[in-house]
Amino acid sequence: MAYEHASIERRWQEYWDAHQCHTPDLDRARRPFYALMMFPYPSAEGLHVGNVFAFTGVDIQARFQRHRGYDVFEPIGFDAFGIHSENYAMKVGTHPMRLIPNNVANFRRQLRQMGLMVDWSREVSTTEPNYYRWTQWIFLKLYERGLAYRGKAPVNWCPKCATVIADEQVIDGMCERHPDTRVEKKVMEQWFFRITDYAQELLDHLGWIDWSDIVRRAQINWIGRSEGALLRFPVEPGSSSAGAADGPIEVFTTRPDTVFGATYMVLAPEHPRVDALVTPEKRAEVEAYREATRRKDSIERMDLSREKTGVWIGAHAINPATSQPIPIWISDYVLMGYGTGAIMAVPAHDERDHEFARKFALPIVEVLERPADAPPEGAFTSAGKMQNSGPFDGLESEAAKAKITAWLGERGLGEPRVQFRLRDWCISRQRYWGPPIPMIHCDVCGIVPVPESDLPVLLPELEDFRPEGSGQSPLARVEAFHRVACPKCGGAARRDTDVSDNFLDSAWYFLRYPSANDDQHAWDPERTKRWFPVDSYIGGREHSVLHLMYTRFLCLAFRDMGLLPPDPEFKGEPFKRFRAHGLLIKDGDKMSKSRGNVVIPDRYVEEYGADTFRMFLMFLGPYELGGDFRDSGIVGIRRFLERVHRWCTEELPGYPEGPLPREAEVKLHQTIKKVTVDLETLGYNTAIAALMECHNQIRPAAVRNRFAAESFVVMLSPFAPHLAEELWASLGHAPTVEDAPWPVFDPALTVEETVEIAVQVNGKMRDAIAISRDAEEAEVRDAALAREKVRSQTAGKELRKVIYVKNRLINLIVS
RNA sequence: GCCGGAGUGGUGGAAUGGCAGACACGCGGGACUCAAAAUCCCGUACGAGCGAUCGUGUGUGGGUUCGAGUCCCACCUCCGGUACCA
Structure with missing residues (x-):
């Protein structure tokens, strides 16, 4: 029976959905493991392989931890507010409120077909009022705490975006989104968050948090003490x-x-x-x-x-x-x-x-x-x-x-x-597509926050949402929105017509996931206690200073406000472990929409299957460095999975039951050890290579060995989850392989009985000898000296010195 | 300028200071086939030689070491980040 990826993948995705395999009981989970991927920004072009690369790496980690007995929560959501979406909507002439749902639906379809272990019941979307009401609530909390203030400041003004942008969005004096447009300075009244109050603590924590070094360095420089x-x-x-x-x-x-x-x-x-x-x-x-x-x-x-x-x-x-x-x-x-x-x-x-x-x-x-x-x-x-x-x-x-x-x-x-070099976070955006800032300007009372009970301040539907370029938000044109009674004195007042920075939406989303369906809290205190901080966060290093700094700041502030539980171990830091993955390179350039070299996964998923494509992306190079995307190698992975499929479903049933030959058994245990370590350290490419080597060795043994087959399938499962389910069933197990424990290796079986020792004469490789493990120097030396190739090099010379590295090498120094 | 990262076969890439090129792609040869595809097997760094074998080789130049892709020093190139930060 051929490896028919389409039916296999459809079958197991339906099974997972029907049995809610990826919906953990958040309130009763005994060993919670929160695996977080970065919030996707759904664009009309849909998911590109860069996203898939990122998410697959997270999913592999999540599945690995699931096999290790954790109750894994792997949520996802959509971050569709912000200037990117708004600009795109203007470009195509469609209102973002109509555009975004289509984009999200397409994204969701693409993500589902990748076989991610995502809990779809807790999807969040920043553009939904039930999400952004809490974004506004956070604004109010920061204001109460004195961490939000109004300031007049020269700000970066992009004439094309017609809005203020953050320092971090200015690239070489040009707008991040319009590389041909110079950023001007404009003095405006804005809302700021006092991130500088936390500069020292943000810096101090960088000394010990378990984050990719590259990100820690970038943050240290950015804080610039x-x-x-x-x-x-x-x-x-x-x-x-x-x-x-x-x-x-x-x-x-x-x-x-x-x-x-x-x-x-x-x-x-x-x-x-x-x-x-x-x-x-x-x-x-x-x-x-x-x-x-x-x-x-x-x-x-x-x-x-x-x-x-x-x-x-x-x-x-x-x-x-x-x-x-x-x-x-x-x-x-x-x-x-x-x-x-x-x-x-x-x-x-x-x-x-x-x-x-x-x-x-x-x-x-x-x-x-x-x-x-x-x-x-x-x-x-x-x-x-x-x-x-x-x-x-x-x-x-x-x-x-x-x-x-x-x-x-x-x-x-x-x-x-x-x-400090770090500046306060400018929050105001004179644009349409974001959560309205929940503040009211009253001539009598001054600045008055919108009462919590009035949240959300709904973003009105506005047909013409283009910015004017005057610095006024489009919302100022909506009388019904703009004019409001002062909550304090009841007099005529004006709403703040700016919306908040998109980075605010994404600075707290991981707090929302566990409480995604909670109408009473932004995040439920009990659930948060169980699931916070996030165990594993993996994402792009392009977010080293912006997203990740804002996020840390908010969490430290929430902690001080009592909105997050005290945490002596992680001191309010949101992510126990953060790892930056690399970028995919295409034709010698980084893959990006602006360069027009993005690759869409759909074609590959259709032709080769999601499992093959996932594994192929992970095989391109070291996950933390990225890799060179060229599709020529994908058939190699496909062939490998076909061989594994054939081995399990056709060959194994016909083989006699029995132990593996010693050599194959050693290889199996070595592989378990290697794959386990590699998964912990995100060495996905070498883990896959190890699985291939292992397969190449245990398959020709032509025996049916339960431990070998099951271990192999479980190790394959984080990479190729659909196929692993299929093979797990073919080995006679009830679903799902996700519940199968991670295989355990026997350290005694990870070492060969005989080892090959390199023989050098005066530091030059001359020969290799097979000898029993842990042999003494004298034995190895005599064996080496007896070799023909060695004799020809040492003839007539005096042995001066012997360097022996056990089980590795012997170096004979002669004069 | 400053801070990172990377330079290894035709290609993607492997290598706790200890047999460079694992694992794949591609290519060459063979088996199967009427033939092709698929599959399987063998080979594949470069140079010399029929050959066993010998020599050379991890961006460049030095150094440490019995031994360096790996460590140190000085450079070159590419990629990313950052920049009149006082």
């Missing part, structure tokens, strides 16, 4: 009468040791003090520069090769160390968004300041001795011995940092300071 000092530079009295009265200008520096070399200061053009500090005769020039900066888009501003520009604003500050007046400049190389938006410029010891000073002929004072081996020109940016620094001359600069900070501190001119 740096230690230094906050220094105060008084404005020179008289140089700017209006500006001096507002107190000193604060700067952040990591090099307080070089403060004696600060010969000028630079403020960001947007710095709020500029207006008051500028002298009348300089005002016109300064205004012109500030206007030019405003118009400059971020790509221009970030271009490092560009020559430095700037304007002296006419005023002076006092260097707090030297008490000398230094000029105050503005320049766009100082960013308002980092530190205080102002710097002390030390041209001798900072490359940027050096370049600027050269251009504008500002004084350069070296306050560190330049070692003889350092280049004589340019800024000297390393540590060194202090000079021209008054009482600190001769000190090592590293040691001087704290001393100078303390010395300035005595006069109230400085203090130690830790600065």
